Amino acid sequence: NAGVTQTPKFRILKIGQSMTLQCTQDMNHNYMYWYRQDPGMGLKLIYYSVGAGITDKGEVPNGYNVSRSTTEDFPLRLELAAPSQTSVYFCASSYVRTNSPLHFGNGTRLTVT
Amino acid sequence: GIQVEQSPPDLILQEGANSTLRCNFSDSVNNLQWFHQNPWGQLINLFYIPSGTKQNGRLSATTVATERYSLLYISSSQTTDSGVYFCAVERGRDTGRRALTFGSGTRLQVQP
Numbered sequence: 001n002a003g004v005t006q007t008p009k010f011r012i013l014k015i016g017q018s019m020t021l022q023c024t025q026d027m028n029h030n031y032m033y034w035y036r037q038d039p040g041m042g043l044k045l046i047y048y049s050v051g052a053g054i055t056d057k058g059e060v061p062n063g064y065n066v067s068r069s070t071t072e073d074f075p076l077r078l079e080l081a082a083p084s085q086t087s088v089y090f091c092a093s094s095y096v097r098t099n100s101p102l103h104f105g106n107g108t109r110l111t112v113t
Numbered sequence: 114g115i116q117v118e119q120s121p122p123d124l125i126l127q128e129g130a131n132s133t134l135r136c137n138f139s140d141s142v143n144n145l146q147w148f149h150q151n152p153w154g155q156l157i158n159l160f161y162i163p164s165g166t167k168q169n170g171r172l173s174a175t176t177v178a179t180e181r182y183s184l185l186y187i188s189s190s191q192t193t194d195s196g197v198y199f200c201a202v203e204r205g206r207d208t209g210r211r212a213l214t215f216g217s218g219t220r221l222q223v224q225p
Contacts, residue, residue: 033212042199042215050211058212059114090156102146102201102213104156 001026006091006105013081013112021076021108023091029103031094032074034058034066036087037107043090049074081112115140115204117216125222126190134185134219136200144203145176146213147185151196159185159198190223197221 007022025032030051035043035058045058049068063085065077074093078085089108094100116139126132138145147159160167160174162183167174171190176183187194197220201213 031211035215042217043201045212045214048212088154092156101158101161102148103158104148107154107156 003027004091004093004103004105006089006108008108009106010109011111013078013110015081015083015112017081018077018079019081019110021078021089021091021110023074023076023105024072025074025091025093025103026072027093027095027103028071029093029095029100030071031096031100032068033092033102034064034074034076035090035092036060037090038087046076046089078110083112086110086112115142115202115214117200117202117214119198119200119216119219121219122217123220123222125224128190128192128223128225130190130223131186131188132190132221134187134198134200134221136183136185136202136216138181138183138200138202140181141205142178142181142202143205144213145183146201147174147183148199148201149194149196150199150218156199187221190221192223192225195221195223 004025033048034046047066049055091105118137164178173186197218199218201215
């Protein structure tokens with residue numbers, strides 16, 4: 001199993017550009033999450049999904065959109081990138097919410113200039 | 114939402130020393146996990162431990178749910194233990210948001 005795979009690893013965007021961060025998992029997990037980590041800080045939840053076709057907002061959803069058309073994929077869309085979105089983005093998944101460990105991808109480092 | 118406080122924020126150890134990291138949380142939880150973020154940024158799950166005690170090699174964790182805290186013990190520390198340790202919890206009561214809330218972490222540096 002590859003686990004949770006995120007692409008790209010690094011990206012530099014100009015202010016106002018858009019992009020999609022890709023996340024796929026091959027563990028047949030039903031729960032998937034997007035977190036962002038600012039320098040020296042903990043992780044904040046952006047969006048999450050409890051299954052295909054179901055998504056919900058986390059703590060910091062503004063400026064982002066998600067979709068979940070399949071169990072495996074959970075892309076994160078940034079529209080009109082802003083410097084405040086400079087961060088490291090982590091995708092994660094788990095099988096069952098309350099008694100399954102959370103598995104993380106290796107992250108995408110995004111810089112908006 | 115639920116508050117998660119970790120202490121100490123920073124810790125420097127000599128190789129071979131033992132340490133205890135603490136996580137306090139503000140509400141009852143049905144999910145508590147400890148993670149290690151290595152110097153390359155990778156997040157590794159260490160323990161799923163909403164209550165009780167678990168051990169894995171030199172690491173062990175104890176959660177006292179009734180008193181709303183969890184402890185992570187690192188014995189005979191090694192330089193490879195360096196990084197940031199995060200505690201993350203999910204509230205026991207159904208609040209509609211079904212995801213982990215992270216603390217701000219304890220940054221550990223183990224010196225040779």
